[in-house]
Amino acid sequence: MAGSSSQETIMTHSVIHPQVLIIKPPPAFTYFESNFTQKFDILKAWESPLPLDQFLTTHAQSVQAILCRALTPVNADLLQLLPALKIVVSVSTGANHVDKAECRRRGIAVTNARNAYSEDVADIAVGLFIDVHRKISAADSYVRRGLWSSKGDYPLGSKIGGKRVGIVGLGSIGYNVAKRLEAFGCKISYNSRSERPSLSYPFHSDVCELAANTDALIICCALTDQTRHMINKEVLSALGREGVKVNVGRGAVIDEKELVKCLVNREIRGAGLDVFENDPHVPKELVEMDNVVLSPHKAVFTLESFKRGSEVAIANLEAFFSNKPLVTPVMDE
Numbered sequence: 001m002a003g004s005s006s007q008e009t010i011m012t013h014s015v016i017h018p019q020v021l022i023i024k025p026p027p028a029f030t031y032f033e034s035n036f037t038q039k040f041d042i043l044k045a046w047e048s049p050l051p052l053d054q055f056l057t058t059h060a061q062s063v064q065a066i067l068c069r070a071l072t073p074v075n076a077d078l079l080q081l082l083p084a085l086k087i088v089v090s091v092s093t094g095a096n097h098v099d100k101a102e103c104r105r106r107g108i109a110v111t112n113a114r115n116a117y118s119e120d121v122a123d124i125a126v127g128l129f130i131d132v133h134r135k136i137s138a139a140d141s142y143v144r145r146g147l148w149s150s151k152g153d154y155p156l157g158s159k160i161g162g163k164r165v166g167i168v169g170l171g172s173i174g175y176n177v178a179k180r181l182e183a184f185g186c187k188i189s190y191n192s193r194s195e196r197p198s199l200s201y202p203f204h205s206d207v208c209e210l211a212a213n214t215d216a217l218i219i220c221c222a223l224t225d226q227t228r229h230m231i232n233k234e235v236l237s238a239l240g241r242e243g244v245k246v247n248v249g250r251g252a253v254i255d256e257k258e259l260v261k262c263l264v265n266r267e268i269r270g271a272g273l274d275v276f277e278n279d280p281h282v283p284k285e286l287v288e289m290d291n292v293v294l295s296p297h298k299a300v301f302t303l304e305s306f307k308r309g310s311e312v313a314i315a316n317l318e319a320f321f322s323n324k325p326l327v328t329p330v331m332d333e
């Protein structure tokens with residue numbers, strides 16, 4: 001008996017979990033870390049005293065899987081240091097931080113969080129939209145700075161109900177924004193990679209035409225070669241002086257320099273921005289404007305979203321290590 005129990009102990013201790021590299025922990029990782037460590041041997045690059053390239057060189061021959069987040073680029077330089085890599089599991093929905101062309105060339109699979117965060121991101125889009133029109137953040141600052149008593153009533157905002165809202169990217173996030181804003185009495189139309197005939201919202205294949213026919217644009221699409229700087233000077237001009245722009249997609253979908261110029265010259269009414277062209281760097285002009293609401297790329301930041309995101313990541317890693325089909329592979333764009 002004694003022999004078999006010590007054999008059991010040895011067996012328990014000798015279970016070898018598949019290795020997963022993490023360079024920087026994803027947000028809220030500590031909440032879900034044990035879910036990962038029960039199944040995988042997590043290589044924590046951020047805890048190593050070695051410089052990253054030395055750390056990676058040490059593990060180069062064994063690392064087949066990497067778990068990453070939006071702010072950790074998995075670019076060609078990093079991929080070169082990982083010759084045995086077979087899968088990149090991103091806990092983000094957007095996969096623009098992964099060099100997908102290089103992954104494709106090397107036969108490395110890429111997965112993302114797909115729709116895990118859509119509802120929470122849609123909530124923030126709606127929050128920014130309301131905030132810009134009703135000046136909630138600016139009014140909060142007005143009260144805190146003691147201006148209410150010295151300067152009197154705060155300037156008027158603009159009504160939400162009846163606004164014509166153009167959604168750019170009617171995927172899962174965009175659709176959730178549309179449903180929410182319909183309930184506020186807004187009129188929805190959209191631009192997307194393709195029309196969704198099952199929905200009754202008017203579709204505009206041309207984003208400029210969408211802008212010309214709406215009071216606000218809400219950017220919900222992914223950053224791809226096709227969408228980079230899609231919201232340019234022409235689109236912003238079409239949106240017009242009373243127009244508002246909200247972005248919960250990726251900063252570089254908008255030509256940020258043009259956006260700043262339009263805001264400075266009051267060529268559009270305002271903007272609500274959760275993402276920036278060079279996250280986490282925010283143009284200083286924007287910081288000074290009270291018709292702009294700024295948010296630090298946090299639309300997905302709820303415990304519930306990160307729980308769901310970590311479940312999707314674990315499901316993809318398990319599928320990969322047991323040779324099953326991946327749960328949320330990123331399709332070629």
Ligand SMILES: O=CC(=O)O
Nearest residue numbers: 070092093094300
């Ligand atoms: O921006 C966050 C994400 O893409 O998940």
